[in-house]
Amino acid sequence: MNTLESAIQLPVRIEQWWHAQQKKESASPVIERMQKAYASFKTHGFPHVKMEDWKYTDVRKVTEYPYAWPVKNEHRLSREYFKSFLLAGLKDVYRLVFVNGYLQEDLSILPGGDNQFTVTHLGDDKGTDHYEEYLGRVANMDTPFTALNTALHSDGVLIHIKKNAEVDKPVLVYYVALTDNDLYLIQPRNIVITEPGSKVQFAEIFVSKGVEPSLTNVVTEIKAGEGSYVDYSRIQMEENRNFQISYTGIEQQKNSRIDTHVLCLNGAFIRNDLHFTLQGSNCTSIMNGLYILDDEQFLDNHTRVDHAVPNCMSDQLYKGILNGKSTGVFNGKIIVHPDAQKTNAYQRNVNVLLSDNATINTKPQLEIFADDVRCTHGATAGFIDEEAIFYMQARGISKEEARKLLMNAYANEIVDKMNVEALKDPLREYIAQKLK
Amino acid sequence: MSDQQKILEEVTGSEYKFGFTTDVEMEVAPAGLTEDTIRFISAKKEEPAYFLEWRLKAFRHWKKMTEPHWGYFKYDPIDYQVQSYYAAPKQMPKKASMDEVDPEVRKTFEKLGISLQEQKRLSGVAVDAVFDSVSVGTTFQKQLRDVGVIFCSMSEAIREHPDLIQKYLGSVVPYSDNFFAALNSAVFSDGSFAYVPKGVHCPMELSTYFRMNAQNTGQFERTLIIADEGAYVSYLEGCTAPMRDKNQLHAAVVELIALDRGEVKYSTVQNWFPGDKDGKGGVFNFVTKRGLCAGHHSRISWTQVETGSAITWKYPSVILKGDHSHGEFYSVAVTNNHQQADTGTKMQHLGKNCKSRIVAKTISAGKSNSSYRGLVRVAKNADNARNYTQCDSLLVGDKCGAHTFPYIEVKNKSAQVEHEATTSKIGEDQIFYCNQRGIGTEEAVSLIVNGYCREVLNQLPMEFAVEAQKLLSVSLEGSVG
Numbered sequence: 013m014n015t016l017e018s019a020i021q022l023p024v025r026i027e028q029w030w031h032a033q034q035k036k037e038s039a040s041p042v043i044e045r046m047q048k049a050y051a052s053f054k055t056h057g058f059p060h061v062k063m064e065d066w067k068y069t070d071v072r073k074v075t076e077y078p079y080a081w082p083v084k085n086e087h088r089l090s091r092e093y094f095k096s097f098l099l100a101g102l103k104d105v106y107r108l109v110f111v112n113g114y115l116q117e118d119l120s121i122l123p124g125g126d127n128q129f130t131v132t133h134l135g136d137d138k139g140t141d142h143y144e145e146y147l148g149r150v151a152n153m154d155t156p157f158t159a160l161n162t163a164l165h166s167d168g169v170l171i172h173i174k175k176n177a178e179v180d181k182p183v184l185v186y187y188v189a190l191t192d193n194d195l196y197l198i199q200p201r202n203i204v205i206t207e208p209g210s211k212v213q214f215a216e217i218f219v220s221k222g223v224e225p226s227l228t229n230v231v232t233e234i235k236a237g238e239g240s241y242v243d244y245s246r247i248q249m250e251e252n253r254n255f256q257i258s259y260t261g262i263e264q265q266k267n268s269r270i271d272t273h274v275l276c277l278n279g280a281f282i283r284n285d286l287h288f289t290l291q292g293s294n295c296t297s298i299m300n301g302l303y304i305l306d307d308e309q310f311l312d313n314h315t316r317v318d319h320a321v322p323n324c325m326s327d328q329l330y331k332g333i334l335n336g337k338s339t340g341v342f343n344g345k346i347i348v349h350p351d352a353q354k355t356n357a358y359q360r361n362v363n364v365l366l367s368d369n370a371t372i373n374t375k376p377q378l379e380i381f382a383d384d385v386r387c388t389h390g391a392t393a394g395f396i397d398e399e400a401i402f403y404m405q406a407r408g409i410s411k412e413e414a415r416k417l418l419m420n421a422y423a424n425e426i427v428d429k430m431n432v433e434a435l436k437d438p439l440r441e442y443i444a445q446k447l448k
Numbered sequence: 449m450s451d452q453q454k455i456l457e458e459v460t461g462s463e464y465k466f467g468f469t470t471d472v473e474m475e476v477a478p479a480g481l482t483e484d485t486i487r488f489i490s491a492k493k494e495e496p497a498y499f500l501e502w503r504l505k506a507f508r509h510w511k512k513m514t515e516p517h518w519g520y521f522k523y524d525p526i527d528y529q530v531q532s533y534y535a536a537p538k539q540m541p542k543k544a545s546m547d548e549v550d551p552e553v554r555k556t557f558e559k560l561g562i563s564l565q566e567q568k569r570l571s572g573v574a575v576d577a578v579f580d581s582v583s584v585g586t587t588f589q590k591q592l593r594d595v596g597v598i599f600c601s602m603s604e605a606i607r608e609h610p611d612l613i614q615k616y617l618g619s620v621v622p623y624s625d626n627f628f629a630a631l632n633s634a635v636f637s638d639g640s641f642a643y644v645p646k647g648v649h650c651p652m653e654l655s656t657y658f659r660m661n662a663q664n665t666g667q668f669e670r671t672l673i674i675a676d677e678g679a680y681v682s683y684l685e686g687c688t689a690p691m692r693d694k695n696q697l698h699a700a701v702v703e704l705i706a707l708d709r710g711e712v713k714y715s716t717v718q719n720w721f722p723g724d725k726d727g728k729g730g731v732f733n734f735v736t737k738r739g740l741c742a743g744h745h746s747r748i749s750w751t752q753v754e755t756g757s758a759i760t761w762k763y764p765s766v767i768l769k770g771d772h773s774h775g776e777f778y779s780v781a782v783t784n785n786h787q788q789a790d791t792g793t794k795m796q797h798l799g800k801n802c803k804s805r806i807v808a809k810t811i812s813a814g815k816s817n818s819s820y821r822g823l824v825r826v827a828k829n830a831d832n833a834r835n836y837t838q839c840d841s842l843l844v845g846d847k848c849g850a851h852t853f854p855y856i857e858v859k860n861k862s863a864q865v866e867h868e869a870t871t872s873k874i875g876e877d878q879i880f881y882c883n884q885r886g887i888g889t890e891e892a893v894s895l896i897v898n899g900y901c902r903e904v905l906n907q908l909p910m911e912f913a914v915e916a917q918k919l920l921s922v923s924l925e926g927s928v929g
Binding site for chain 2: 366368374375376380381382
């Protein structure tokens with residue numbers, strides 16, 4: 013890359029990439045959707061701190077780098093190196109590995125033969141119909157980063173499950189940011205469609221390797237049909253030079269249940285948006301979250317649940333541990349629309365600060381327009397319970413050991429709620445390491 | 449039980465019972481807002497030159513500001529040039545004696561249950577009555593002066609106590625603070641001033657009653673209360689306005705200061721005209737209230753019962769600057785018909801070992817919307833900060849909304865901050881239980897609401913608690929069924 017090029021601002025580069033992409037493709041409904049998204053991004057630009065939803069999150073910290081656009085098939089990760097990542101050696105799973113946003117087939121394990129379900133990537137012909145039908149249907153285009161991803165995404169996972177079918181193994185999707193030579197803007201896009209009565213467990217795992225920074229802007233859309241069940245995990249373990257902005261849009265029909273587990277375990281800068289729209293009655297939405305930050309790490313978790321119909325239940329528990337000079341942000345919105353009677357919505361955000369230089373900004377938020385509801389929320393910020401430590405000390409456990417026990421127990425409450433058993437033990441070990 | 453009965457009987461059939469107007473000859477400043485308006489107000493009040501200068505500075509700053517719109521409510525744009533900024537009853541009494549107050553004005557206050565005839569008062573509450581823009585009388589001044597307490601109208605304080613005014617006015621809410629505070633600093637016409645000297649426990653409750661009467665005027669009053677070292681003062685504020693078709697603007701500023709071991713307790717029963725059933729008219733209550741716990745072991749407590757106003761937009765806050773200081777906020781906000789309220793508090797923990805407590809209860813009925821918006825901030829050096837926040841919303845009817853926006857910002861690891869909120873409705877089984885025992889549905893609601901608010905109402909001084917209970921019943925009338 014020459015110096016002249018690196019001086020060009022990100023929006024200008026994005027414009028160039030956009031025009032390059034436009035030349036290749038001919039008009040179709042999906043292209044129109046992408047053009048609309050790009051127009052929206054161009055009008056709004058990157059969000060700024062004067063916007064309520066970005067009040068504590070200054071994205072200039074991550075958009076000022078001269079990122080390059082990764083070229084398909086140019087980035088390859090060796091099998092040996094991949095094996096070194098946590099959770100990479102798990103057996104009895106389907107696996108998709110995306111390096112800088114593109115599938116690396118030799119590391120992936122995809123289902124073979126005829127199935128009642130499709131687990132593939134966007135670039136595969138098998139998924140073209142679903143891709144064209146569903147791209148941008150669930151995700152909320154109001155967020156500039158989501159619009160940008162819709163306009164200019166690379167590859168990603170596509171899961172489609174037929175009526176009453178079940179994906180027989182958990183689907184693990186790895187996103188590797190590989191920045192040995194250059195810094196990249198990586199934009200994976202994922203689409204999950206579950207037809208009525210179907211079931212799937214899948215996890216997105218973010219890791220990185222390299223010396224340069226990267227910005228991953230990922231969007232996942234989940235459309236859950238009547239009575240379907242989705243277990244969704246997002247595990248973020250990038251290095252301290254990698255940035256991530258993610259948006260997950262979930263649309264639920266009658267009687268469906270979605271469990272989400274968002275574990276932010278490492279990364280320099282993370283912003284997560286998790287948005288549920290409940291469109292049918294008797295839906296259950298579970299949100300579990302854990303974040304462990306140290307050094308100068310920054311994390312912002314935004315969640316939003318739109319209760320649009322009666323008789324739904326949402327339950328949220330987000331726990332945080334903040335050390336070093338880290339900053340955590342939590343904003344949970346529960347919106348109960350008129351007529352969404354008999355809604356039960358619970359929300360809790362608890363935080364532990366381990367250092368005097370750490371900061372937590374939390375804002376649990378309720379907006380309620382129906383009267384026959386039961387909504388509660390709570391938020392706390394505090395320190396380790398001195399009495400609990402004293403209790404253990406009185407029984408011969410050293411202060412250090414007692415503190416460790418308490419912290420691990422606190423964090424593992426979230427890990428215990430996960431449903432993919434194979435993930436739990438390695439994650440507990442990783443957490444114990446980080447809390448040392 | 450008989451008390452409860454009486455209260456319920458009293459409120460039957462009444463809507464907004466303070467909606468009458470008083471016919472007195474008024475002196476009203478021409479509509480519009482320019483530097484001349486401010487000079488006019490200042491000259492009317494015979495203010496010293498330094499004060500006019502301060503007002504003009506505020507006005508110039510205000511002109512550069514834009515009206516904020518982040519509140520959770522909607523209203524038509526306010527034209528600041530069509531209303532008048534000064535209205536006073538003619539024959540301004542020089543307040544040598546209460547008898548000189550215009551009999552019409554006196555009658556108004558008597559109708560409102562506030563007697564300016566101090567000899568007739570049994571309970572010892574000193575009242576400063578503000579009619580439109582000016583204070584018409586302050587009672588018990590002599591008794592207060594004997595113990596060293598200064599309690600008078602703001603204009604008198606500006607003339608008589610310039611040293612205190614210069615030192616404290618604008619020290620908690622500077623004119624540059626926000627749009628409405630700047631406007632208030634420029635045009636405020638009167639208000640109350642109280643100063644309790646070192647070590648004095650103010651012997652009686654101080655009280656101000658605000659009455660908006662004239663049409664097309666805004667009310668901009670300014671209150672400043674100072675508790676010097678070891679002093680204690682309890683202050684009550686009440687307000688009403690006649691029914692008018694047009695919205696009236698009320699932009700007040702209240703500043704409280706507590707020095708070392710000083711304590712200020714501020715209670716409000718706000719009952720401005722809320723607009724009619726269709727949301728026409730009503731007062732816009734855009735108020736800046738802030739207290740500063742300047743000294744160590746100081747204490748400030750806000751208690752508010754908000755039942756009136758078309759729009760309520762205020763956040764009585766406490767800045768906990770002194771070590772070991774204490775801030776409290778108790779609130780009941782009731783909205784009915786088309787009322788909108790966005791209210792809450794801010795607790796800024798700056799000193800060490802400070803504590804704050806927030807109890808906010810909102811009740812929404814009809815087509816109203818009420819929001820709690822609060823901020824608890826713990827600064828980096830505010831060791832051992834402790835905060836407890838509880839905010840509950842009660843919904844009556846399915847056309848109303850209740851919203852909660854709590855902000856918590858913590859930069860210190862020793863802080864313990866807790867926030868809890870619930871939203872629910874009055875249970876059908878609770879009402880059924882009352883019905884079974886011969887209590888009508890409306891009375892049952894009133895009973896349940898009073899129980900729900902008890903925690904806050906208990907904080908009010910006796911005289912106000914009764915009034916507040918009545919108000920709650922009136923405000924919710926017609927919202928059931």
